[in-house]
Amino acid sequence: MTEQELIAAARRGSESAFEELVRLYEKRVYHLALRMSGGQEDALEIAQEAFLSAWRGLKFFRGESSFSTWIYRLTTNAAIDYLRREKRQGQGISLDDEETFVEPPDQRPGPQGQAERAELRRLLQEGLLTLSAEHRQVLLLRELEGMSYEEIAQALDLDLGTVKSRIARAREKLRKYFTSSGNFSEYLPSKVAERGAEHERMRRI
C-alpha cells in the first residue's frame, strides 16, 4: 500500500495500516523527540504520545498538509507539553540532570572522526536545550526535517515572518552558545574554512 492508502485505511480504523505508518515514521519521530528533549526515556514517551495523538486525530487529518509535516508537528507539540509537564522547558535546565551530559566536555582538539563528531553532537544537544522549547521547535523542524518556512508556518499556525525570525533567533543563540564556550573553532573548523572559500566565491559574483 502507498502512504496515501495506509492513511485512508488507518482513518477507517485499520490498526495494521496505522502500525505500518508508525513503522515508516518511528525513527524520524524518535530522532526529533530526542533532540527536543535530550533524553532517551523522555523521547520514547514523547514519540509514543505523538503517535497516539495521530491515531486519535486521524479523523481530523484532511491532508491539507502532508502526513509527515503533520506528525512532526504533533511530535514537537507533544515534546513541548511533556517538558512543560515535567517543568523542564530547556531554559535554566540543570545540565547535570540529563543522561546525555554525564560525560564532561573534552576541551582538547581531538583527531577528526568518531569521537569528535560525538562531541560536536553532544555540544549541539546541550546548546539546543538552552533554547526555549518554541525556538527549538522551529529550528528542529527546519534543520532535522527540512520543512520549508511555509510548511512550518502552516503547521504551527504562525506568520511566515515569525517563523523566519524565530529560526534566525534560535540559530543566533546556538551560535553564541558555541562561540562563548570556545567550541566553534574546535569542532566546526573545517566546515568554517570551507564556508570561507565558498563565501569568497559568492563575493566575486
Next chain:
Amino acid sequence: MKECGEYEALISAAVDGAVSEAERRELMGHLAQCAACREKYEQMMALHEAFAAWEAEEPPVDLAAGVMEKIRRERKRSRRRRWQRMTLAAACLAVVVLGVQTVRRLPAESPVPDEDAGLAAYSAPDAVDSADEAAPKATLADSGDLQTDVTYFEACDETGSGQGEAEQAASAVLTSPHQALLLWMEENGAEAGGESDGNRTWTISAQQLEQLEAYLQEAGAGYTLEGTPAEGGSVRVVYEDGAE
C-alpha cells in the same frame, strides 16, 4: 544603512536558500564589508551542515509495538464502555442465541429480581447501589428445546459507580432487551426472523457468526459464544461473571 542586527534574519534565510535574488545581492554587499556578519553567516552555515549530517538513531525499543499495544488497550476500553452502557439497558435478562436466535428467559425461582425490578433500578438511582446484591449471577434451568444452560445476564453491577453512569445508560436506551445484540444484528444486516413467545430469532451467515464472535471478544464484557452452528444446531452466548 542597516545595522548588523537587521541582517540576522537575512543571513539565516540565506543559509536556508530562502532569499530572493535582490536580498542575496544586498546581503553579499554587506558581507563583503563586514567581518562580523561574514563570520555569523559562516557559523550559521556550519551549524546547518552539522544538523544535516546528524543521522536519526534507531529507537532503543520497539516503539511501534508499544504504540499499538496502547492503542489496542484504549480501543478495547472504549468499546467495553460502550458495550457496558448498552448492556446496562438489558439489565437482568437472560440471553441465548440459538442457531442463531436470542431467547429471553427469566429465572423461575432464583434470588434474582425480575425484569421490572431490574429496570426499576435504572429509573431509581438510589436503588443502584444495592444492585450488586440485588442481581447476583444465576443459572437458569434447562428449558427443554433450548438445551442450554442459560447463564444469567447481569449488568446491574456496572451501575455501582453511581447515578451519572446510570443516567447515561438510561439515555442510551432501551426499547428492547439486550440492545447491544439487537443493534449488532441490525448493523450487520442479520435477517430478522420475527418474534414469538418473547424469543427473537435471526438468521446469520457463518461469516457473520465469526464477526459476532470477534465483536463479543473485543467488547470484552465477558461474553463468549459456545456451540457449533451446525444445521439446526445451536450457539449460545454466555456471559461470564468476573470478566474485567
